[in-house]
Amino acid sequence: MKAVPSRNVQQMPPYLFSNLNRKKETLKRQGVDMIDLGIGDPDLPTPPFIIDQLIKELNHPDNFKYSTFNGCPEFRHAVSEFYLKHFHVKIDKDKEVQTLIGSKEGIAHLVQAMIDPDDIVLIPDPSYPVYKMAVHLAGGKAYPVRLDPDNDFKPDLESIPHEILQKAKLAFLNYPSNPTGATVNIDFFEKAVAFFKKHGIYIAHDSAYNLVTFGNYQAPSILQVDGAKDIAVEFGSLSKAFNMTGWRIGYLVGNEEMIKTLLTVKSNLDSCQFLPIQKAAAIALKSDLSFLKERNAVYERRGQVMRQALRNIGIETNPLKGSIFLWAKVPGSMTSGAFCERLLEEAGVVVTPGTAFGKNGEGYFRVSLSVPDKRLEEAAKRIKQFL
Structure with missing residues (x-):
């Protein structure tokens, strides 16, 4: 058959x-x-100190058991420490961090967790194809928001039609950007948070390239904006940051309710990442990043x-x-x-x-x-x- x-x-x-x-x-x-x-x-x-930690963790039989659904405490604590040290943002490791099997998986599951059929999701155009595909699989409608080359590939949020804003539930942002390589400063995030809060739209910021920057530029976190946690979450990944694409480890931080909603889906669909990978990734985030x-x-x-x-x-x-x-x-x-x-x-x-x-x-x-x-x-x- x-x-x-x-x-x-x-x-x-x-x-x-x-x-x-x-x-x-x-x-x-x-x-x-x-x-x-x-x-x-x-x-x-991948840096040798991370591989060495993985090998060490493989020698502990308890690491071959199931992880907790939201990720092991060591990894969540490391994410929290990383945000405090790198962005000066306080993150509650128990309520505001969700471990992911790579951010690609997390993006797809967050959309599935948050939207109903025919809900609108605002997607940058051009952008990482997974945003649009996740919306399609969840039965939603992706509305493309043009990234203007004359505005350094930032969206003109005010140009989004009022009727679209009324129906939209979630908006994706992504800086440093894939595919354009565009970057933003904190003032862009301040405007975005104010705009989407005004219209009652949640934000998912994909920050997979936050540690791949050049010159004096340091990528900001959207969570550095006052009140951002009211409506925003941020995806992070060790794939590009630590040359760990095949390890499949990332995280989501920010709005507690959005984190809880994602956990509901994930706890029914997967059992989180292999514990030795989580614990080695924790060592990566806690390192001096030299x-x-x-x-x-x-x-x-x-x-x-x-x-x-x-x-x-x-x-x-x-x-x-x-x-x-x-x-x-x-x-x-x-x-x-x-x-x-x-x-x-x-x-x-x-x-x-x-x-x-x-x-x-x-x-x-x-x-x-x-x-x-x-x-x-x-x-x-x-x-x-x-x-």
Whole structure:
């Protein structure tokens, strides 16, 4: 008997990187030397002190039992300490922290926990595709809020129609941004909190790249705004912050009721992350973060190398202050999709079309800095030859 997917799944476009991976595998089998600047998976290793802690935790039999649903006390306490030390924000480790199996999982479950069918969720456009897909699976309606290139890829909140604001229940924000690499200062969050509080809309801020910043820039937390906890939560992840993508560990902090609502869903659907991973992640967050200086310098140098190489062939990119991505303009008159597909097939360079992140991504492509400098330089050469 053939399995029949639900209408929701039938109407859901495949996850972008699933299709991309299939194309890459086909070209690999054909012997093509590919340079993959598509997916944001750090090539740099997890710091050894975190791995050492994981090994230590694996020697304790009690760590092979179930975790508590909201995460082990050591990890929640570490998140609370991190927020106090790094952002000067007090977080109640028992009521205002939820451990996640990576922030991607948490985003999907939070939407499921909070919205009813036909509720509206405000989604930045362009943005991380999981926001939109989570709303689709929950039966809600995603309303795209354009990120204006002339306003440093920040949304014009006042332009959202009144009738949409009346029906919206949740809004996503994401800075440093994936895919645009845009950053904001605390004054943006102050305006956003005031605006959404006025309209009775909850905020979910995705802060996955909060520790991947360059120069003198330090990414703020939305929870630094007075009264933000009344309506806001913030997602954090160790994936990009500590080069731990495969470990699948993150957290949600902020509004107690939103945390409690998410826990209701998660406690029925999963049993939290493996305890040794949680406890090793706690050591990461409690560290002095000194390794970040050297690690971020690597990304900053790569960004400068690639920006200059692209500029030399007439391709403009965003300034680099945070994240591991460059947001570049498609040259000539090709669409984002056509440019990226031809670049893959004719030059063996993988980049992501801007339209993968929303309608307003047309005319752009995203470059990941998760390969060594020499491969970035080689990619720029191939792009030049292709053009």
